Amino acid sequence: MKMLQEDDAPDAPMERVTTSANGKVKFLTDNVSVFYGAKQALKDIQLNIYANQVTALIGPSGCGKSTYLRCLNRMNDTIPGCRVAGTILLDGEDIYSGEMDPVHLRARVGMVFQKPNPFPKSIFENVAYGPRIHGLAKDRQELEMIVENSLQKAGLWKEVQDRLAQPGTGLSGGQQQRLCIARAIAVQPEVILMDEPCSALDPIATARIEELIDELRQNYTIVIVTHSMQQAARVSQRTGFFHLGSLVETGATGQIFTNPVEQRTQDYITGRFG
């Protein structure tokens, strides 16, 4: 009874939802550093990620942008020797606190990887796996609905509706990546993290995924790591520039690409290094 009252209390200390001129803050990152053993990969990152926007993370290879991305769904937990310091809040909840279950977090924060990695199972099973383990569907019919919806949202339904039983690994690279996006959507996450989702795809498949990202923005918060500055400029509303483990500059995409504050950002964008 006492527990219930505590839970119902409106001013719980973890409730620190902040809104700013840019919209509702989905992820609040405060002073985050990441260490791989003795090596520091990220230094004191301060970054807000806003709801229903696409945030692009750019920077040269090895700058820590993927590491940062993997902090957001605690994927770094699986790497031995990796330590995260600082605070990351998802809707005001500390995701590195003892109360946050990483499995639950990953259901709320989905991920799409650099290389398309469908399970070596059927297309249907690939999408149905997440809802099934989380118990999101009451019966087979509902599960089929979820699969169809997810594939439709990922723009893959028309291409695969006749061959749901065929292996997901038999699709083309671009289709595989969209299958992976459908798989992430099927769990109904709040945020989708994308780690260079187009780096293994040709320009046509890339264009298709970029279109998709723009559509998905309506319902999801998206964080995308990319090496392509054109891609960042095309799909994102906000951009963060990482260099040597530090967040150099962050701001609206238009401002970063046309009128950066920092000299290093200017140099990177104009191709003077990176």
Add this chain to the structure above:
Amino acid sequence: MNSETGHAAAVPAAVPRAADRVAASLKRRYAAERRFRACGLAAVCFAVFCLGVLLFTVFRTAIPAFTQTMIELEVTLYPQEIDPAGTRTADAISTADYQKLIRDALDDLFPDISDRRQRRELMALLSPGATYTLRDTVMADPGLIGRRITVRVPFADDVDQFAKGRFDAAADAASRPLSDKQIEWFQRLEQRGLVHHDFNTTLFTAGDSRSPELAGIWGALVGTFWTMLVTMAISFPLAIGAAVYLEEFAPKNRWTALIEVNINNLAAVPSIVFGLLGLAVFLNVFGLPRSAPLVGGLVLALMTLPIIIIASRAALKAVPPSIREAALGVGASKVQTVFHHVVPLAMPGMLTGAILGMAHALGETAPLLMIGMVAFIVDIPGSPLSAATVMPVQIYLWSDSPERAFVERSAAAIVILLGFLVVMNLVAVVLRRRFERKW
């Protein structure tokens, strides 16, 4: 002038173009490649030749064991001999003196022999198993009593060897196991068409025997089956469990490193050491029965455990990390990731390791000697607790026997054991093909 032209000619020779140097080195490189290929081909040819010689020798020795020389005898089943009381009970029929009936039937074929010693020599042509064959025939159908029937009974092993041309009638009588008389009688039987070369069913249906013509591998096969069953039931789940835990769940610290080193070391421990361990622990401490497939299976399970663990861990390691990340990324827990995705993908490799481990155990002799599975066992083992022996030990026992006929039977047993090994390895290959998936 002269020196100038000499100088001019020397310059291009000293600094040839890169393309020319490549062209010059190509010849050397190709020659090296040809040498390497020839060496490899020679090694393969040599290996194939050796294997061919080995298999040819074994098969050539083994083939005669699959036939057995039999005699066709007409036996009169006198009721007064078999069952004088006329009760026709199984007990009465089984205790009758069938040897006398056989002797009478044989004497009928050679009415000219009256001397007792010669008659004993004549009887020695037949296997002691002839009596059992006749008894089994009568037991199976007591209605035959009182009739005159034709039965085929085995010759003694020496006669069988003579019929297969293993020794020459012209050789010195002292150096061969049959006397001149016996050879002459056998040749007379042959002329009358009473000698047959039948397929040796005894080899596949009987247990061990002191008489080669009555010895079979069925007892050893059944013993092998029980032993392998115990080995499989214990080592497979344990090894898979250990491999999955060590590879996927165990923290990587000093203790797991120590365990890993020791598992690798265990795989290299001589198998006889496992036999001594079985003797000391399973027999002496736990008091399990001697010569039992249960103990043999336990010992072989200990021996195959490290092999299966190492193969399974390699299979688990080979599953790409992207699959693990994909599963974790949609919110699967560690256990779900491992058992829904990683283990199914590693299964073909694990099964291959298990089958190769079992094949290894199938051919193992030394540890079983230590726990008493080397005994002379005639009965077919009925359970994992009854005394038994296994195929390789049976081969070892037979190859140690003085009778010539056991040589070909050892070879036949080797052929059968090799057959099992080939089948097991084929199953491993088929499983690997069937479950192999691309990602």
